[in-house]
Amino acid sequence: MMSSNSANNLLDEALGFNDDGGGGGGGLLLLIEDRVETSGAFILHHLIKRRLSSPNRPNDVVVFLSFAHPFSHYDRILRKMGCNLGVQKENKRFVYYDMLNLNYPDGEKGAEDLLLSVYGKIQKTVELCSSREGYKNSTIMIDDISLMEVALCGSSNLVLDFLHYCYSLATQFDCLVIILNHEDVYSTMDVPSPLLQMEYLANIVIKAEPLATGLATDVHGQLTVLNKGICQGSGCSKGKIRNFHFRVKENCVEYFYPGSRT
Amino acid sequence: MAAEAISRALRDGALEGEHAPALTIKDSIHAPLGAFVFDHILAQLSSNISSSKSQAQLRIVDCYTDPLGWKIQLAESGIVSNRSTQNATTASLCKNVRDLDMLFSSIVELGKEVIRETKGRFAVAIDSVSEILRHASISSAASLLSNLRSHDQVACLFWLFHSDLHEMKASSALEYISSMVACVEPISNTANGKGMNSENVPLIEQNLGRGKFSVRFKRRNGRIRLMSEELHTEQMGINFVPAFEGHVTSQSLVPKVQFNLQLSEKERNDRAKVVLPFEHQGDGKPIQIYDGRRSVSESKTENKETNAEKMHVNEDSGRGEIIYIRDSDDEMPDSDEDPDDDLISDSTIFFLTVGILELLTN
Numbered sequence: 001m002m003s004s005n006s007a008n009n010l011l012d013e014a015l016g017f018n019d020d021g022g023g024g025g026g027g028l029l030l031l032i033e034d035r036v037e038t039s040g041a042f043i044l045h046h047l048i049k050r051r052l053s054s055p056n057r058p059n060d061v062v063v064f065l066s067f068a069h070p071f072s073h074y075d076r077i078l079r080k081m082g083c084n085l086g087v088q089k090e091n092k093r094f095v096y097y098d099m100l101n102l103n104y105p106d107g108e109k110g111a112e113d114l115l116l117s118v119y120g121k122i123q124k125t126v127e128l129c130s131s132r133e134g135y136k137n138s139t140i141m142i143d144d145i146s147l148m149e150v151a152l153c154g155s156s157n158l159v160l161d162f163l164h165y166c167y168s169l170a171t172q173f174d175c176l177v178i179i180l181n182h183e184d185v186y187s188t189m190d191v192p193s194p195l196l197q198m199e200y201l202a203n204i205v206i207k208a209e210p211l212a213t214g215l216a217t218d219v220h221g222q223l224t225v226l227n228k229g230i231c232q233g234s235g236c237s238k239g240k241i242r243n244f245h246f247r248v249k250e251n252c253v254e255y256f257y258p259g260s261r262t
Numbered sequence: 263m264a265a266e267a268i269s270r271a272l273r274d275g276a277l278e279g280e281h282a283p284a285l286t287i288k289d290s291i292h293a294p295l296g297a298f299v300f301d302h303i304l305a306q307l308s309s310n311i312s313s314s315k316s317q318a319q320l321r322i323v324d325c326y327t328d329p330l331g332w333k334i335q336l337a338e339s340g341i342v343s344n345r346s347t348q349n350a351t352t353a354s355l356c357k358n359v360r361d362l363d364m365l366f367s368s369i370v371e372l373g374k375e376v377i378r379e380t381k382g383r384f385a386v387a388i389d390s391v392s393e394i395l396r397h398a399s400i401s402s403a404a405s406l407l408s409n410l411r412s413h414d415q416v417a418c419l420f421w422l423f424h425s426d427l428h429e430m431k432a433s434s435a436l437e438y439i440s441s442m443v444a445c446v447e448p449i450s451n452t453a454n455g456k457g458m459n460s461e462n463v464p465l466i467e468q469n470l471g472r473g474k475f476s477v478r479f480k481r482r483n484g485r486i487r488l489m490s491e492e493l494h495t496e497q498m499g500i501n502f503v504p505a506f507e508g509h510v511t512s513q514s515l516v517p518k519v520q521f522n523l524q525l526s527e528k529e530r531n532d533r534a535k536v537v538l539p540f541e542h543q544g545d546g547k548p549i550q551i552y553d554g555r556r557s558v559s560e561s562k563t564e565n566k567e568t569n570a571e572k573m574h575v576n577e578d579s580g581r582g583e584i585i586y587i588r589d590s591d592d593e594m595p596d597s598d599e600d601p602d603d604d605l606i607s608d609s610t611i612f613f614l615t616v617g618i619l620e621l622l623t624n
Binding site: 116119120123124127151157160164165168191192196197199200224225228229237238239240241243 | 272291296326327328329330332333335336341342343392396426427428429463466467470471498569
């Protein structure tokens with residue numbers, strides 16, 4: 001059994017993260033899917049801490065677009081995990097965009113112009129970071145996609161356009177894009193859902209689901225990490241799937257294989 | 263093998279008076295190996311062109327880097343630098359993927375520019391049509407593909423398509439335009455929709471590395487030919503192997519019913535021995551069947567018709583007779599190898615990327 005505070009836990013191993021907190025960059029898009037019964041927010045918090053806490057990567061930056069909560073919410077949670085977001089924000093390592101309080105224009109054209117402006121800020125930030133000495137990776141995070149779609153008057157196509165541009169930025173500047181979306185929001189759709197488009201786009205998909213047996217006290221859910229593998233000049237690595245259980249505690253999360261908990 | 267048959271058809275290109283061969287590569291999220299097949303077909307086509315007398319050329323219309331012109335707009339307003347729209351590949355940048363008429367013109371102009379020296383034709387590869395359908399209607403996309411296919415300088419055309427991202431009518435429309443449809447399906451049936459558990463994880467993982475590969479060929483004479491095999495992903499690409507039964511399945515389109523519509527070997531032999539009622543003369547002499555292929559020594563009438571029944575006067579009989587001349591033997595199923603299979607056409611590959619920009623290295 002491993003907790004999220006240890007050097008490398010089951011989640012980090014499944015994602016291919018190194019012991020120094022790095023890895024997982026190189027133009028990848030990571031999609032977190034959760035449900036009402038099993039919130040995937042803890043994965044987002046864990047990844048924020050991983051990307052900011054590595055001593056070997058002092059110039060890595062996290063660009064965070066929040067549609068779900070104010071900054072104080074994330075600051076409080078990450079403090080309990082041993083990461084001071086306020087300091088990171090002052091040091092320009094944690095760039096926070098409050099998307100909740102933006103004035104969203106009516107109409108798709110106005111929304112597209114707004115997204116263009118937000119994307120421009122992200123690209124400028126990433127370009128600045130990449131020019132610094134010792135730069136390794138940047139991370140772009142969005143919490144969460146379904147609320148982004150609501151803010152854009154239900155235009156899933158605009159959301160997908162924005163993700164496409166973030167992904168192209170990731171491949172150019174060696175970034176990691178992390179997005180959170182809710183699977184059950186799209187479950188009743190008759191037409192192919194935009195979530196499926198994101199699953200095609202993503203290199204890594206993490207699904208947080210309840211146990212097949214229902215609610216339990218000691219096990220809060222199961223994680224399935226689908227890593228599609230990457231293709232580089234030397235060849236392609238094969239896709240892999242890992243499935244394990246988790247339990248969310250006050251300051252950390254425990255990950256363990258089914259039946260291995262004592 | 264199915265994959266080889268596809269490569270041969272694309273290599274041979276368009277025949278005189280015919281539209282260019284068009285291939286749809288279709289996959290789904292449960293068998294996401296379409297991109298591997300696309301890369302394999304592209305590499306095979308490049309290799310075939312390289313081995314012919316013409317010089318192989320690859321040109322890219324980049325619809326991936328800036329499909330809506332956002333980066334250009336930001337660069338022009340000085341917000342970001344211009345370098346994000348520059349790339350080291352030989353690529354023509356598309357800044358508005360919604361305008362398919364302009365896209366068609368760009369493809370054709372670039373293709374003509376490239377083949378100007380060789381006076382050949384160019385091939386077009388699209389990765390992927392699913393991405394085009396996010397920005398344009400199915401009718402516009404179908405029109406683009408149809409116009410490319412009917413262009414007299416396009417040798418062949420193929421595209422990738424994720425079937426579960428679109429409604430059935432979009433999938434059907436693309437299949438109607440195609441002369442070949444290659445479908446990648448899961449090798450293992452998982453309990454989709456029933457939640458994840460430790461039992462179906464190995465099956466899902468298996469589908470990431472292996473798949474069923476079924477290809478439907480539409481011949482010029484209207485006959486449909488089906489072939490299927492398995493594909494396995496490996497470190498350096500993919501490999502096609504015969505299906506698990508141990509042989510390539512090549513079948514005709516016989517509906518699955520409870521009675522047998524096929525002929526066994528014995529039944530086929532017995533049928534061949536049957537003498538048709540009007541083929542024997544019934545005059546006490548040994549039965550002779552004239553099938554039109556051997557010269558008739560007793561005939562006194564010149565036979566200039568090649569394809570009809572005709573009356574023939576027998577010098578020994580004053581009675582009218584019907585001499586039946588067979589038009590041709592029944593064509594055996596799956597024996598119609600295309601006689602033009604060995605044609606090689608000079609062509610250039612024209613690569614349209616909408617999804618992921620990939621660099622081919624020699």
